[in-house]
Amino acid sequence: MSVPSHRPGSRSPFVVGIAGGSGSGKTTLVRRLVDQLGEERVALIEHDSYYCPDPALPFAERQQINYDHPDSLETSLLIEHLAELKAGRGVRIPTYDFARHRRRPEVRAVQPLPVVLVEGILLLCDGRLRALLDLKLFVWAADDVRFIRRLQRDLSERGRTTDSVTRQYLGTVKPMHERYVAPSMQHADLIIRGEGDANPALDVILARLREVG
16 A cells, blocks of 8 residues: 655645545544644645535525536636645635535635645546645445435534435435546545544555655
8 A cells, every 4th residue: 555755845735635425434534634633734625615606596496406416516716726725825715505505705714734635525536636636535435324424414514304315315416426426436546444443544644644744
């Protein structure tokens, strides 16, 4: 198992992309990395923050958007922001209201810290985005595990109902996972199981990231 090294002599942030299906354990991995590396050394960006703004659409129509398709995300803006961070400049990223399906007016300042963690189900689907990632991780978990986790998250954190979560999972999440997310695993440098606490790859990843900065 090998992890790509940071470019010699480079002061730009080391950008880690963490992809995988919805509910696979990406956020858990991010938290573990931040806990081990320290918040002062790590900047966090979620691809979900870049859902395309559709302020003119009524709420009922926003609910029908396929949020698991690559076209639902303003990936070009994320690419621009990552390029800015790698050049040593801070950025202001959007924030998203998942209950109302629209961007909030607030933005979040992100600085070019030694490590930038970028999380999202579709991160490895775009070649332009992959080119900006120094390390590409894919977190894998079985379908039933992912669905249960997604259901629990959306009920507790995003103001959803069991019926709406189930309909969305069967209507878009599962088909888009099979069409886009799962095939993107081939682009990962490391594939990590996200079903349990034991994670042998974590020590390897941390060892590389501790060398940064």
